[in-house]
Amino acid sequence: MRRATLLVVAMAAFVSACGEPPKTGDPVRGAQLHEACLDCHGTGLYTKPDRKIKSRDALRQETARWGDYYNPALSKQDVDDVVAFLDKEFYKF
DSSP states (O other), X not given: OHHHHHHHHHHHHHHHHHOSOOOOSOHHHHHHHHGGGGGTXXXXXXXXXXXXXXXXXXXXXXXXXXXXXXXXOOOHHHHHHHHHHHIIIIXXX
């Protein structure tokens, strides 16, 4: 029992030290889904020096928020894929 407790504590410390969750999503599929985003804005939004997205977590939150505007809304997998594409091509977190 004590060994299991130590393992859980060690894993929690590791996750805490690592910060953001591991990267997931398919950037190729994300690029395809992202085409719909271009109906409202270009890619210059992602490269501005004063952009408000400063972390992968913030990128995920904004992608999910704007993904609610679509009908149907972006699924969790869709968001993961778009985030993977944006991170790979523009943000590089």
